Amino acid sequence: MEIHRTPLVSPSLGTTRELVSYHYGPAHAARRIVIQSSVHADETPGMLVSWVLKRRLADLESRGLLRARVVVVPVANPIGLNQRIAGALIGRFETDSGQNFNRRFIDLAGRIGDGLEATLGHDEQRNGLLFRQAVHAALEEVKPRNELESLQLALHWLSADADIVLDLHCSLEGVLHLFTHADAWPAFEPLACYLGVGTSLLCEDSGGHSFDEAINLSWGALRSRFGDRFPIPASPLAACIELRGLYDVTHEFAERDADAILQFIALRGGIAGGVTPPPPLIRPPMPLSGSEQIDAPCAGVLVYRAPLGAWLKPGDAVADIVDPMTDQVTTLHTQIEGVLYTRRVTRYVHTGVTVVLMAGVTPRRTGPLLTA
Ligand SMILES: [Zn+2]
Structure with missing residues (x-):
């Protein structure tokens, strides 16, 4: 396991924060999976799931069973986690700007693609590699103006070349549910089954440019621009998982949800050994x-x-x-x-x-x- 620390832009003299990520499995594995929790900082069920996942992944790694590089970001929003007003944790909106922490992630659609056409060819895998390089190159050009923008850039960077991205949130009170892009649903249906979600919600673009959409849409923009002339591999898969409600923080839920995520990773070939067949889907997506x-x-x-x-x-x-x-x-x-x-x-x-x-x-x- 490796620990990576990305410093954020300092908001004030004498104050610095960092985004810490934990990297398990082979560094150059063909598959890369990112799991982050609590971009809305007061949504704590995901942090407990990440904690369970860290221990399980460390064990799998020590036994040589990890086939994918799995990155866990247990505290995806250290800014929000320290925002308190009269004792109440304010984790959904940045108190300075009022911006929702999970909106207005970097829109790469208009920033990538120029110059790619001359390099693309008929090798689908190579085109995918060029796409990923283009996304990273575009992110390198982004100059964050404040701490929040540097956090969003750091999160985007970690997931930019991932095959699968799971963004763990929760509702105020809620049934376990999942948001993803309609195109990604067939791949995520087994995850919905393992988790036992009460509903899955699909859309092309919600208009909020949330984190999972920023990942999906940047690839989609390239696909719509070049996909009719060049073979393009499937988009990275990004989903937002709502782990019930704010107060559904128990060891039992965390163990069960971590189990489901690991079963999904095994199904996708990221963990060696047996695969547990997913149970039936509770309800078709809507x-x-x-x-x-x-x-x-x-x-x-x-x-x-x-x-x-x-x-x-x-x-x-x-x-x-x-x-x-x-x-x-x-x-x-x-x-x-x-x-x-x-x-x-x-x-x-x-x-x-x-x-x-x-x-x-x-x-x-x-x-x-x-x-x-
Ligand atoms: Zn949330």
């Missing part, structure tokens, strides 16, 4: 554009009437908002058929906040598809 976001039309005490993971029909009640002064009770209903996959943690809502996310099979939304 389009992210088919999801319904139900917001609070008024403030009040939030009382859920439908549990996480419930399959609901149009008109079913999901929650009441109670005003204990006027006695008014406002019941929220879903308009779609689908699964209730995330809820809020706090049981008081302000007007306009999102109360529930539903996943449905029929595309219905356009524009930005991710929550703030």
Whole structure:
């Protein structure tokens, strides 16, 4: 195992942070897998899974069973992890700029490709190598202006030449679910089975330029530009995995989720030995554009009437908002058929906040598809 330390841009005199990554397996293995946790720094289930993975990978490495280079970044957001306001950890948004830590990752689409055409040929593997070199060359040109940009660059760099990237997050309250690009779904379906996800949400481009999309879209831009004239290997596979809710941090969950990820890596040829066949998929994937976001039309005490993971029909009640002064009770209903996959943690809502996310099979939304 090797430990790599990438210093971030110093935000202030006397203050420096670094991104630390742990690298297991053969340095020049043909396959490279990156697993990072808690880009939203207060989403801690992934950090515990990374901790379990580190021990399992060290053991596999010591027994000579790793066939892939596996990189684990357990603390993917050291900036957010130290943002506290009146005792509360603020890990989703940078407090200085207000930017969501998992939005606006580097958009390489317009920065790569020029000059590639003369070098591409009919060797698919070589074209893939040239693509990866082009991505790295483009990243080398990026000059981060602040600590946040240097963190996003460091994360992007670590995953730029990976075959598989798993970005571990969680919801406020949520069923285990997975986001990925529609093209990547066939490859990730076994992972969804091993994990036992309650739903999988697919899209081409959510508009948020989250980390997993930044990885997928840079390759996609090259494919759309050159793919009709040159053989291009499959894109790197990047997925965002939502490991239930903020408080679903237990040794049992972490062991189970780490097991699932290692079974998937073995299936992809990254671990020698036997492969456990994936169990059946719990539910077919759904389009992210088919999801319904139900917001609070008024403030009040939030009382859920439908549990996480419930399959609901149009008109079913999901929650009441109670005003204990006027006695008014406002019941929220879903308009779609689908699964209730995330809820809020706090049981008081302000007007306009999102109360529930539903996943449905029929595309219905356009524009930005991710929550703030
Ligand atoms: Zn997150």
